[in-house]
Structures are given as C-alpha cells and as structure tokens.
Amino acid sequence: METTTPQIASLDTVLQQILQDLPLLLPELALSAGALLAILGALILPRQWRHQGLAALSLLAIGGALYLLLKGGLPAEPQYLLGRTLQLDHLAMAFRLLVLLSGGLAVLFSVRQHKALFAEYYALLLGLLVAANLMPMASNLLLIYLSVETASICAYLLTAFSGGRQGAEAGLKYLLFGAVASAIMLYGMSLLYGFTGTLDITAYAFKSGLLSLNIPVLPVLLAALLVLAGFLFKISIVPFHLWAPDAYQGAPLPIAALFSTAPKLAGLALLLRFLSHFMESGLIFAGLRFDWQLILGALAIASMLIGNLAAVWQQDVRRLLAYSSIAHSGLLLAGVLVFRELGYKALLFYSAIYLLMNFAAFILVSILKAETGGYLLNDYKGLGSRLPLTSVLVVVVMVALTGLPPTAGFTAKLFLFSALWEGYSSGGSKMLLYLLLTGIATSVVALFYYLKIPYYLYMKKAPEGMQLLATGGRVWERVLASLLCGLLLVFFFKADWVMNWINAFTIR
C-alpha cells in the first residue's frame, strides 16, 4: 500500500516527528495531565477538601489549556500532526476553543453541585474534553474513531453519576444506543478502508480510491452514511436522537449541559471536516448524482420538526431542554450544509451563543430544582413573585432560545437564516430554502414550549402552602446564570464583539 510506506520510517524519525508536533497539542496534554492528577488527588486530598480541590484542579487544567491554545495562535497553513492523523487548521482551533469554554463552564457549574461527587467525576470530565478536543482535529479514520469512542465512554460513565435507578437506567440506555452507533460507524470505516486502502481522509489515495471505477457506487455511499451515522449520533440528529432525552434526564445537570454542547460541537466540527473532504472530491458525488445537502438536509428538517414538536409535550424541564437541543442540532446542521463562508460564520456564531444559552438554561433549572425539589413544570407554579431574579433570568434565556430580540439568540438565528438565504440565492440547492422555511416555521412551535416555563412561573398560582426549600441559597449559580444572561443581552447589542472573534478564523 502506497500510503503506509512513508510511515515505516525509522523509529527515530517518528519519535522526532512526535516531539516536534507535541507543542501544538499542549492544550490536550494539559487536560490529560489534569485528568491524571485528578485521579491522584482523589487519593491524596483529605475528604473535606476533595471536591473543591478537584474542581480547582480541573479549572486550572482547562484554564491552562485555554491559555496554551490562545498562546499558540492560529496556524497560517493547515498542519498535519502525528503522522497525518490530526489536521490542525482554523476549523479545529475554533471548535477546540468552544469545547474548552463549554468544559470550563461545566466545571464552574459543578463546583456547587454535589458535595459527594466521586473523584472520578472530574477525571472523566477532563477525559471527555480531551476527546472532544481531538475530534475537531481528527483527520484519520482511526483517530476519529478513537476520539469519538473515548468521548462516548466518558459520557456513559458521567451519565450514571447522578446515581440511583434513574442514573443507571440513563447510563445504560445511552451505552446501548452509543455502542450500536459506534459499531455502525466502525463498520462504515472498515468499508472505506477496504475501498481505499488508507485511513487518512486527507490523503490522495482516499479520494482516488473512492473515485476508482472498480468500486460500485452503492457500497461507497452506504459506507459513508454508516460513518456519518456515528457523528450524527453525537450531534443527536433525528433519527439518532433517542438517547438524548433519557441521558439529559438522568445525568447530573452540569453533565447534561456539557452533553448539549461540547461533544455536540465537536461532532459538528468532525462532520464538517469529513464532509469537506467529500465535497472537495465533489466530482465523484456529482457523478453519482448523490446530494449530501439533500439527505443531511432532510435529517436536519426532521430534527427541527421532531425536536420542537416533541418538546411541546414534555412536563420534565430536562426532557424539554433535551428535545429543544435536538431542534437546535437541526439548525446547527443546517448551518453546516450551507458550505459557504457566511454559513461557517453563522455556524460559529450560533454555536457560541447556543453554548451560553444552554448553560444558562441548565444552571437555572438547577437553581429551581434546589428551590422546589422538582424538575416538572408543575413545580414551577407561581414562582415568579417568590424568586424574582431567577424568574427574570429564566425569561431572558427562554427568549434567547426562541430567538427573539433583544437577545443574542435572535442575532444567531438572523445570521443562520441569512446564511441559508444567501446560500440558496447564490445558486445553492433548494434544500437550503426548505431548511430556512422549516427553521422559521418551527420557531413558532419553539415559542410555544419555551414560553410555557415563564407561563408556569408567572401565570399559574402557586399551590397552597408551597414552601421553598432553600430561598436565597445557591448564590454561586445565580451569579453564573446572571453573567451568562448578561452576555446574551450584551451580544445582541454588540454582535460585532462575537463576530470579530469569529472573523479571526478562516474556514474553507
């Protein structure tokens, strides 16, 4: 095989190569070191300090990773690392940054969560982040599989961390769905390897292998679709979304918030990279008359429809947010499918704002849980007058998730819809237009269920003799939620602050 020959270099050169590449992977190394130290710390730290100590350690690791990432700067040209298994470019950098931000928020959110969280919690969380950080860079089928699988294994365990029957059930369900998805993906990868003889999706052999006339069309498409199924599972796109509501409901809240952001965004980046290599070799697929936009667009539309319509019927807020995040996945996927500059910008903008919105939403759910002891809409009756600040914050977040001004949620949707329009009107597929129309139409449905929460807070009367459990407590979470809501408002009025950051990245 031609591609394997350059890799059978002397051990010395390989090691040299690895050492050369390591500085570019310092953020991941910092996270890994943090994960190892967290396991060690669990053994050493005295019990009363364990939780705070480990949280501080994780924050330090993530902060360090962020610092190293930013210090490293953007690569002028795409670089291939570790024997062409990783591709470091602007796409990877942007999504690594988002993943780290989401990880940092998850740790900040966890600080006051469970006094008795196991030490492994933080180690697993950091492990998940390492994997989610590698996903946007992975350009080799093997590494793609490894990073997705590592993220998944950490995620299964974290889901079960809330303990009890529900946690175990959620973890198991997630595991079963996840195992099937990864098996399917692996099968697809093995087929692709069989067709091309290489694992490196950036390699010429990969493209030429698929182009080769010896290979029948249908198996290639099937293989590609099987691989995509694995990614779509991570992004929770219909019909690979079934795990999400149960996992969100069963997992600890910071983990649910993390699930809805870090692995999802990393999965999007992976999808984008994978597709872009297929699009580059678009010739083949044009020849096959196979339209990626069509099939993935249909899935995105299905996600928007099913996510939004199912959310309407939910009574448990966590399940509601899970379905809402499925709907948002549909929108994010639509952003990917534009395959134009404005589309990538809109996608990044939406991702950044979505991250803020979702964390704010889960933090508020956590505050309300602490006050009322429940997660059901019915538990929220009449809280508006008793918890004025929290309730106002809930309104802000719900308005943002719906995409109404004056919140950045609106700006994000505006850019996304603009990108879809622009993509369609400059000769794109008609699918983009349908995506746009679905996105707009489902916004009305979204308004209906997002409004339900303020509706219960303000317009339903509290039951007689209802007692709040911890009035005034949870200061930390309130501060965090206020901060995120503040950002959601500020980024509406100063959208240029986010956009200027995004403009630093050039994604093709």
Added chain:
Amino acid sequence: MALQHHLLTLLIFVPLLAALVLLLLPARLAGLGRWLALAGTGLQLALALVVWIGFQSGITAPAGVFAAAGFQFVEKYNWFHLPLGELGYLSADYFLGVDGLSASLVLLAALVMFLGAISSWTITQNQKGYFALYLLLSSTVLGCFVALDLLLFYLFFEFMLLPMYFLIGMWGGPRRAYASIKFFLYTFGGSLFILLAIIGLYISGIDPEATAAMADLPLEQLQLSLQRGALESRDMVHSFNMLHLMDVDNLIPGSMLSLRGGGELWGYSARLLAFLALLIGFLVKLPAAPLHTWLPDAHVEAPTPISVVLAAILLKIGGYGLLRLPYSLIPEGGIYFAPLVAGIGVFSILYGAFNALAQSDLKKLIAYSSVSHMGYVLLGLAALTVEGVSGALYQMFSHGLISAALFLIAGVLYDRTHDRLIENYSGLAQRMPGFTVVVTLVFFASLGLPGFSGFIAEVLVFFGAFRSPSANGLLPYWMVIVATLGLLLTAAYYLWTLQRMFFGKFFVRRPEWEVALQDLSPREWGMLLPLLAGILLLGLFPNLLLDSFSPAVETFVQEMLSRGRSNLVLLTRFI
C-alpha cells in the same frame, strides 16, 4: 449636549428610564409605580408634542417617505459594522426620523400611552411589575414609529410582544392565559414572515454611502457601477437602511430580490412573494380577517388600559408597517395585489361588522368593530389615490382616539359590575346620564356621523376608493360598493346596542349593581373628555391632521404608482 437634536431618542428612552428607576425602588415604595408611569408617559407626551409642533407640515414641507432628506428630527449612528468576508460587510444603524406618515402616529401613541397610564390607576396587584412592563411597552411602541432601520424596527416590533404577553397574561380576565399565548403566537408567527423578507432584502441590497466609502468610489458613480456589475462583492456594505432598500438601484443585479434578473421561487417572482410575506406579517397585526382571531380574545381578556393600548396603538403599527415596509419597499406589489388587499379590507369590514352585530359581550363587540374599522385602512391604502391613503392614515388616527374611548367605556362598566353582557343592562341613561352622553357621542363618532373624526376618515377612504377605478384602474367598482354596506351594519350594531343598554326601562341583572352604577368619576371624565375633544376637533377641522401628512401622502401615491408600474414591467415574465 443639545437635547433638541436627540428628541426622538428621548421619546423612546424616557419611559425606559422610568421603568429602570421603578425596578430599582425598594418594595415598600412600589406604590410610586403609578406616579412614575404617569411621569414617564407624561414626559413622553410632552416630547411628542414638541415633535408635533416642531414638525414642518403643509404643502411646502419636505415629504420624506422615500428620501432621507425629507425626514425630520433625524438621528443616525452606526450600530454595528461587521466584515463578512466574501459577502462584504453588514452594517446596521441606529436611524430614527419622522415624516408625514409617522408624525401623527407618534403623537397618537404618546397620547394614548399617557391616558392608559391614568386608566391603570385601578391596578392594585403587583404594581411594580405592571408599571415597569407598561413603561417598557410605551418605549417599544414609540420606537416602532420612528425607526428607519429594518433591524431596529424589527427589534421594537418584536420586543413589544413580550411586555404585552405578560400584561395580558398576568393582569387579564379569566381566560387570560389562553388569550396571551394566542396573541403572542399569532403576532410572532406573522413577524417571522417579516423577518424572512427583511433577510432577503438586506442580502439583496447595499448601502451606497457606506459602500462608496469602502470601495473608494464617488457616490454618484456607485449605483451605476453596481448595476453594471462592476462592483466587487467583497466591497459591498449590506445594510438594514429602509430608505436605501426602497431604491431599486441599490439592489445587486441578479440577487434574489433585485428587480433586474431578480429571483423566482416556485415560478413566482421573489419580490412579489416578499411583498406577500410582509403583507401577511402586518395583516396579522392590523388585524384583517381571517388573520384576526387573536384579537377578540386578547381584547376581551386584557385589562382595560391594555385593551386601550392594543386597539389604539398596536393595531396602528400594523397599518403603519404596511405603508412603510411592503408598500414602500416593493411598490409593484401594491399595484399587483391591490385587488387582493382591498378584497381583504372589504371582507374585514363586513366580517367584523357582522360579528359585532352578533356579540352579546360589549367588549367583544368593540373588538370586532376594530376589525371592521381596520378594513377601511386596507381599502383606502389599496386604492393608492391621495384621498384613499389620506383616509387610511386619518382612519388610523381617528380609530386610535375612538377605540381608546370605546374600551374606556367598556372599562367604566366593568369596573362597577365586573360584567359586560349587553343583555344584563337596560335603561342606563336614567342612572348614568353623563356616561350615556359620552357613549352616545363615541358610538356616533365610530359609526361615522358627520362632525366626528370617523366621518372624515370614512369619507376620504370611500372617495379614494371610488376614484381608484377611473384614476388608476386598480380597484373594481363593485368592491367599493359592497364595502359601503359596512357603513350600514356599523350603524346597526351601534344603534341597537345603544337602544338595548342605555334606553328604555332601567334594569340590571343583579340588585347590588344598582348601587354600584354611579356616573363617571372625575378621573374617568379626565380620560374621556380629551379623547372626545380630539374626536370632535378632528371631525370639524380635518386640516389639523391632513396638513401633517399631505406632502408625504402625495409623494407616496405618486411614487408608488410610477415606481410600481415601471417595476412591474420588469416582472412581466411572472405575470
């Protein structure tokens, strides 16, 4: 700082400031809320009067409408300016201004918000929240009428829904939850159509001034090189500036909503579809049958002051929006769809009137009468004659005063008995003579008796509509003739109601109401008298209002017809 240069900003932000002060007050001072609301809206009204007095009107005044130079009290600052790579730049402005189309509505909005604040005196539950939301509402409403940037307009247009939702949902009647959600969903659904068109427009158009600066070209040559396709896409500055987007020479050739080589969707012209999208969005707000079903619920369940604001101002935003967005931005749509718009108008007039005739709840009757009266706005607008459009604007102002008075009247009764069923009252004239006089006058005004503002409005609308078949051939005669039936029905439901409730033998359903039904209090007189005075004044001296918008309306009609027709020629392949 020269405050007179920031009048419109002050107009928007004074109530918002009052709301912030209110929110910062400690809970024990929450009783000050109503005073703050009064002060905030009072100051807003004073500012609106300053604007009204300072507004140059008459034939010699600048027209505005399509030309930035014709707007008065203009304020323009850059809001954001984003590089978008291949697509050029995106910029939005904080751009405010008043012209003949909006000047009168600014005054109306400020006046009604102030009266609404007085009417809110009876609110006792959670005053702090109520008045903060009320003040927020008055900021956004005023913002809607003066914004000249599509994004800014949309911001105010959408942000208005939120306070309204809570005001109906928390302080409304028994079915408030249903009514408020329905209101929110309908108007939000409508506004998404508007958003779609706005997105299409800003991507299709450029801001010539900013682009000239960016591309380093003289402004005069810019449109020419744009139309020749000589401009690099990277240099184009897309903006939400309404006035720039009204000029088809600022639209990028070949883009979706451009005139030359414009796009199509499913075989229809994208421009005409965009007109329809904007039309639907504002028809929901207006509302026109059959998109009106949120209105009776919202009106009936809302507390009195909110019904007043809803009927007197929020519906006008629908009418004003129609003039400013679909008509001005896509004039050929106004020509092409004139029979459709007029048809919806006529249908609303009749449908609303028939429904009003069948109502047993006084507030619902008034709500349906609003649907009917807004139909006249559509009819006048669709005619695209000077009389018709003037009539539409006049009707908006006049209905603003009359519907405010009507809902206050319903409120007077409801405050006393908590019941609004027409059949539960009879012969009220004997116990409440003052009230009866006011009701009779307002009912007469609403049914269009000469001497009242409603008469002038309806005469102008019918004048304009009847002239349309011969002047510009847009409307058929039969449509206008059918619409006149509405006048008859309106008279019928008002006179019948008057007869059933106020005349005849005194009777009320419950004995305790006999004590409760006292004549108007000084506060109620204080709200109703200025409205009555306004209604009469405008009925006797129409020039007070007509002067303010005549130059704008003339330009509007002239340009609509000429631009619309020449644009339509370029779209013939679709027709």
